[in-house]
Amino acid sequence: MSIEIEKLRYVYSPKTPFEKVALNDVTFTIEDGDFFGIIGHTGSGKSTLVSHLNALTRVMSGKITVDGVDITPKKIDFKALRSKVGMVFQYPEYQLFADTVEKDVEFGCKNIGIADAECKERVKEAIELVGLDYEQVKDRSPFELSGGQKRRVALAGVLAMRPKVLVLDEPTAGLDPKGKREIMNLVRDIRKSCPTTVMISHNMDEVAEYCNKIAVMSDGKLYGVFTPNELFGKGELLKSLGLSVPKVTSIANRLADCGFDIDRGIVRADELVKAIENAVGGKGAEKCAT
Amino acid sequence: MRDVSFGQYYPVPSPIHRLDPRTKLLSVIIYIVTLFFINTFTGFGIAALFLLIIILISKVPLGKVLKSVKAVLFLLIFTFLFTFLFVKGEPDKLIWEWGIIHLYWDRLFVSAKLCIRLLLLVLGPALLTLTTTPMELTDGVESLLKPLALIKVPVHSLAIIMSIALRLIPTLMEETDKIINAQKARCADFDSGNIFKRAKAMLPVLIPLFVSSFRRADDLADAMDSRCYRGAKGRTRMRVLKFRFSDFVMLFFMAVLLTAMLFLKYNWFNWAFIAVLV
Numbered sequence: 001m002s003i004e005i006e007k008l009r010y011v012y013s014p015k016t017p018f019e020k021v022a023l024n025d026v027t028f029t030i031e032d033g034d035f036f037g038i039i040g041h042t043g044s045g046k047s048t049l050v051s052h053l054n055a056l057t058r059v060m061s062g063k064i065t066v067d068g069v070d071i072t073p074k075k076i077d078f079k080a081l082r083s084k085v086g087m088v089f090q091y092p093e094y095q096l097f098a099d100t101v102e103k104d105v106e107f108g109c110k111n112i113g114i115a116d117a118e119c120k121e122r123v124k125e126a127i128e129l130v131g132l133d134y135e136q137v138k139d140r141s142p143f144e145l146s147g148g149q150k151r152r153v154a155l156a157g158v159l160a161m162r163p164k165v166l167v168l169d170e171p172t173a174g175l176d177p178k179g180k181r182e183i184m185n186l187v188r189d190i191r192k193s194c195p196t197t198v199m200i201s202h203n204m205d206e207v208a209e210y211c212n213k214i215a216v217m218s219d220g221k222l223y224g225v226f227t228p229n230e231l232f233g234k235g236e237l238l239k240s241l242g243l244s245v246p247k248v249t250s251i252a253n254r255l256a257d258c259g260f261d262i263d264r265g266i267v268r269a270d271e272l273v274k275a276i277e278n279a280v281g282g283k284g285a286e287k288c289a290t
Numbered sequence: 291m292r293d294v295s296f297g298q299y300y301p302v303p304s305p306i307h308r309l310d311p312r313t314k315l316l317s318v319i320i321y322i323v324t325l326f327f328i329n330t331f332t333g334f335g336i337a338a339l340f341l342l343i344i345i346l347i348s349k350v351p352l353g354k355v356l357k358s359v360k361a362v363l364f365l366l367i368f369t370f371l372f373t374f375l376f377v378k379g380e381p382d383k384l385i386w387e388w389g390i391i392h393l394y395w396d397r398l399f400v401s402a403k404l405c406i407r408l409l410l411l412v413l414g415p416a417l418l419t420l421t422t423t424p425m426e427l428t429d430g431v432e433s434l435l436k437p438l439a440l441i442k443v444p445v446h447s448l449a450i451i452m453s454i455a456l457r458l459i460p461t462l463m464e465e466t467d468k469i470i471n472a473q474k475a476r477c478a479d480f481d482s483g484n485i486f487k488r489a490k491a492m493l494p495v496l497i498p499l500f501v502s503s504f505r506r507a508d509d510l511a512d513a514m515d516s517r518c519y520r521g522a523k524g525r526t527r528m529r530v531l532k533f534r535f536s537d538f539v540m541l542f543f544m545a546v547l548l549t550a551m552l553f554l555k556y557n558w559f560n561w562a563f564i565a566v567l568v
């Protein structure tokens with residue numbers, strides 16, 4: 001399922017002293033099966049951009065087509081759109097409200113009018129998909145779970161609607177390194193049933209490791225859409241946009257600075273290991289020793 | 291929802307914005323008192339002109355200030371109709387009569403004056419909130435009420451409660467916005483069905499909102515504790531209120547306005563020109 005965005009522009013509080021252009025002339029396409037990363041400094045308009053994808057923010061000027069359907073008109077089928085584009089916000093655990101995990105997860109599913117029996121099945125599937133034990137958690141209160149578990153329950157609540165595209169706004173914010181890794185592995189597993197994923201992230205390591213395309217936002221404008229290797233090879237450009245390169249890339253850069261024959265755009269640990277193996281014994285080694 | 295930003299502070303640089311909040315509070319009080327002494331069209335005219343000049347100096351668009359009248363428009367119309375239509379005036383001023391409805395020339399003037407006074411009463415405080423942030427206002431109120439601490443009124447605590455409440459309103463609005471969006475993303479439907487259905491539909495918003503408010507209050511209490519907050523005793527301020535020259539100028543003009551209006555009303559020295567004006 002593809003999403004096409006054309007000349008999107010959005011202004012907060014237009015015609016007041018608080019006017020703020022959050023998006024300006026943004027055009028790109030997310031294709032079926034993409035793991036699409038969106039990066040950019042704080043306030044660059046990433047959240048505003050993705051909230052357009054399921055019509056939580058309405059198109060002010062420009063055009064968005066989701067799965068061939070134009071979502072620009074005032075009246076659209078919100079339920080169909082929002083169950084197709086599953087949106088998980090930053091800190092989704094703060095939206096839990098029901099007295100049991102099961103009831104919370106089935107909220108979205110019920111809202112789109114799925115019959116109870118099928119809903120139960122979907123809930124079970126979703127809870128298991130996020131790596132929780134269905135029997136163990138279904139009757140517990142979501143408020144007594146740990147932070148990481150809450151986030152999984154919130155994620156399950158969106159997955160129970162069986163979306164075709166999953167949109168994640170900083171899914172790993174506020175988690176420890178282990179929690180981050182777990183959530184990211186989970187997202188990778190989820191892609192088996194929901195292959196198109198859009199993810200906002202401030203963590204370059206995650207973006208580099210998981211995404212196949214990366215959009216760079218800066219001050220409401222789209223700087224461009226790149227593959228990880230293309231993008232992180234441009235260390236200087238990223239720096240000028242207030243962004244950094246992944247750890248792996250910075251190691252590759254340091255080695256290249258020392259004269260090793262290593263590509264500066266390397267983003268994955270295994271690629272780096274291979275490149276080092278190739279380069280070791282090369283002519284750079286003596287240089288670095290001095 | 292955040293579009294309806296709390297309060298109506300209009301951020302432009304102007305001499306009125308820069309005035310000490312205490313000056314502005316006192317000025318508004320003087321202004322209101324003055325209005326109650328005024329009873330003639332000349333007086334209202336002078337007061338309106340005075341207000342207009344202040345508005346122009348404040349650089350707040352006139353439309354913004356007049357918008358605050360909307361809230362009391364209904365009251366204004368009702369006041370006018372009731373005091374004009376249903377009350378009898380001097381017999382020789384009768385225009386037209388039908389059942390309980392009487393139109394008298396003198397009542398028309400009385401009602402008009404009443405409405406003008408109401409109008410001017412609303413505009414003054416409106417300009418105050420347009421040119422002063424809620425935080426400045428609380429600081430001003432606290433400072434003005436300080437003498438009450440002598441009779442054991444917990445002025446400082448009240449002020450800090452007020453400023454925390456004011457501070458948290460936009461935060462809560464933002465939070466509400468986020469939660470509503472999150473539930474909408476799960477296809478929650480907030481605007482269909484009858485009133486009970488709609489009230490029930492708000493539960494998925496209210497519960498997380500309460501939970502997060504309690505969490506926030508807890509965190510804030512911890513943060514205040516860990517910064518050794520103990521109430522007013524020995525506490526200094528970051529923004530120290532200070533009267534400047536312009537504050538004295540403002541208060542001077544307010545005093546002039548009040549005195550002028552008192553003269554206009556009582557004409558203590560029987561000056562002939564006042565008699566003509568009235």
Ligand SMILES: Nc1ncnc2c1ncn2[C@@H]1O[C@H](COP(=O)(O)OP(=O)(O)OP(=O)(O)O)[C@@H](O)[C@H]1O
Nearest residue numbers: 012013020022041042043044045046047048049292
């Ligand atoms: N509801 C709102 N009202 C007014 N301005 C807003 C609102 N939401 C966001 N903005 C402004 O729009 C701009 C873009 O905000 P947005 O939340 O999309 O940024 P972001 O890239 O997601 O940032 P972050 O990385 O911090 O999440 C910011 O300058 C922000 O101040």
Ligand SMILES: [Mg+2]
Nearest residue numbers: 046047048169
């Ligand atoms: Mg954001």
